Amino acid sequence: MQKGKIRVQDFLARMPLFNELSEEELDRVALGTTQQQVARKEMVFHCGDPCTGLHAVVYGQIKLSVTSPLGEEKVVRLVSPGDSFGEALMFLGKPYFVSAQALSDSLLLHVTKAAIVDGLRTDPDFACKMLAGMSARLHALMRDVEAYSLRTGTHRVISYLLAQKGEPEPGCEEPGRRVLLEAGKKMVASRLNLTPEHFSRILHELGTRGLVTIRGREILIPDPSKLEAACAY
Incomplete structure (x- = not known):
């Protein structure tokens, strides 16, 4: 695992949520921010743990998931570098309803609720950006429900x-373009509410039709417009 630390203000300044804050405001947020190194497969938090702030991914990848009473896991979201999670629950004062686990060695920033509230009080634009971010997440969730x-x-x-x-x-x-699956096929299948077997069958069918070429996690799309047109059938 990487051991190097980062300058928190520099990373926050590149995030859409914080990139319009002044240096002084970034310094205040940084005071309430800790760096958290997480090893592959290590849990960041469990469902039911209290939410005391938001997390941002500096490097690595985090899986957010829920588990049924029978032990079946459903991947809710895969969080990549530059993205954050936990904002909405932080304001509700509710415990996490998902679990978070590192899919690779990761470095996270944990920004406390107190630091965020301070930013909201001093910068109305910050409040608008926070609302925009949470609205985007809600919109993405609704798209997922519609898709399922x-x-x-x-x-x-x-x-x-x-x-x-x-x-x-x-x-x-x-x-033609090449895409890399953001995680293993089993993980992506869960994200799409499919069984791994069903996901593999669909990829095989698309490959048989000449719409994709599969190379492990790498997928070649010879003509994206033809692949998109396949949705009409």
Whole structure:
């Protein structure tokens, strides 16, 4: 695991939530921020633990999940560098309703509720940005509910692949691009509310139709427009 620390203010200044704060305001937020190194598979918190602030991911990846009484896990969200989690529950004073686990060695920032409240009192724009961030999360949650309820598994997989950041595929004519699954197939399947077997079958079917080429976690999309058009069928 990386052992190096970072200058908290520099990282916060690059986050959409904090990037318009003055140096003095960033200094105040930094005073209420601690750096937390988490090893792969280590738990950040468990469902039911008290929420005392928000977390931001500096490097690594965090899985947010819920577990059924039968022990079945559902991945709610995968949190990547530069993103944060825990804002809404922090204000509600409620315990976490998900568990958070590191999928790789990670460095997190934990910003206390007191530091956030201080920022809200001194900067109205900060309050608006906080609301915008939580609204975006709610919108994403509603999109997920709509997808689980109304879209087929194939549509969910196609939408997921097209939403991933891709790179041009060397030697492939435009508009071909290559995407890397943000986690293992089992994890992504849970995120899409699919069984791993169903997820693999859909990828295989898309590959048979020439819409994708599968290379482990790497997926080549020869023509994204054709893949998108497949949602109509």
